[in-house]
Amino acid sequence: MKAIVLENGNPLLKEVPIPKLQEGDVLVKMKACGLCGTDVEKICGQYTASQPILGHEPAGIIQESTVEWLKPGDRVFAHHHVPCYECYYCKKGSPTMCPYYRKTNLDPGGFAEYFRVPAWNVKRGGILKLPDNVTFDEGAFIEPLATVIRAQRRVFIDKDDFILVVGAGPMGLLHVMAAKVNGAGKVFVSDVSEFRREYSLKVGADVSFNAAKINIEEEVKKLTDGRGVDVAIVASGAPQAILSALNSVRKGGRVLLFGVPYKGTILNYDISNLLNNEISIISSNAAVEEDTREALNMIANKKIDVTKLITGKFKLEEFNEAVREAKEGKTIKAIIYD
Structure with a gap:
């Protein structure tokens, strides 16, 4: 079978054996898999948070199963990382910090004709059946949307809150859409890309700023009677994005570190401002099955139209073209399919 495999930092399309199943495993034929910014970072050698396996946003069809409740032909989403739900971290409300969480993954990854979902994931809810009204393209958004849902729950978005999203990539735009569902008032967006800045207005942003041309903090203060936003969401890994969020939030506000x-990375920031202005910094990393179920429910009930973010579809053979466009900022969300 064909699969994209990362070797020495290079994504290669290779012929590899179809994974063999052990008891509790399932084999899925990939129909759609989103290209994530973290995939690009892994290729560039900039991402160190997990295994160098590409493709973690897949949806497809069960090809072979060793469990009763999953049958060949079932349409599914598969989650790549699943915690144990039994360790100290899991019981204390930090399941993505579980020592088993990042040890789990899809074999050989989501960018493959077929991939194996290990019994560990299957047993702990890592596979969801897709309703008939959810397409494979929509299914490929379950994992990224789940991470946004978990993050916004952690930072807590109150009704009519003013929100700033720093970074208008696909994750930042999912934050815009989810914030609206969660009752946010005005949602501002900033990005250095004019293409992404303008795109944010198509998916619900009230105001968007080009961070390369204007002072974001000053503009935000003007639009909030001098206060600043209630919540600033950093959907970028750039140090300047974090500083922009810290400087744009109101006294007593919250900053979500998501990118x-x-x-x-080191910040040139006066920490005394955090205490004097009672600013809370909340980080959020990944998602678990509670979040994937909520994401699927949100997509199935059409609360969010994730397909608005798809700007390119590429075959496995065109994977490097998808990566090139992502690097050049010419696409919002690329979907890889077989």
Whole structure:
């Protein structure tokens, strides 16, 4: 079978054996898999938070199963990382910090004709059946939307809150859409890309700023009677994005660290401002099955139209073209299909 495999930092389309199943495993034929920014970062050698396996937003059809409740032909989403739900971290409400969480993954990854979902994931709810009204393309958004749902729950978005999303990539735009569902008032967006800035207005942003041309903090203060936003969401790993969020939030406000900074990132920021202005910093990393179920429910009930974010579809053979366009900022969300 064909699969994209990362070797020495290079994504290669290779012929590899179809994974063999053990008891509790299932084999899925990939129909759609989203290209994530973290996939691009892994290719560029900038992402250090997990295994160098590409493709973690897949949806497809059960090809072979060793469990009763999943049958060949079932349409499914598969989650790549699943915690144990039994360890200290899981019981204390930090399941994505579970020591088993990042040890789990799809074999050989989501960018393959077929991939194996291990028994560990299957047993703990890592596979969801897709309703008939949810397409494979929509199913490929379950994992990224789930991470947004978990993050916004952690930072808590109150009704009519003013929100700033720093970074208008696919994750930032999902934050815009989810914030509206969660009752946010005005949602502002900033990005250095004019293409992404303008795109944010198509998916619900009330105002968008080009961070390369204007002072975001000043503009935000003007639009909030001098206060600043209630919640600033950092959907970028750039240090300047974090600083922009910290400087744009009101006294007593919350800053959500969502984008993954490069290892070694250091901020030039006066920490006394945090205490004097009672600013809360909340980080959020990944998602678990509670979140994937909620994401699927939100998509199935049409609360969010994730297909608005799809700007390119590429075959496995065109994977490097998808990566190139993502690097050049020419696409919002690319979907890879077989």
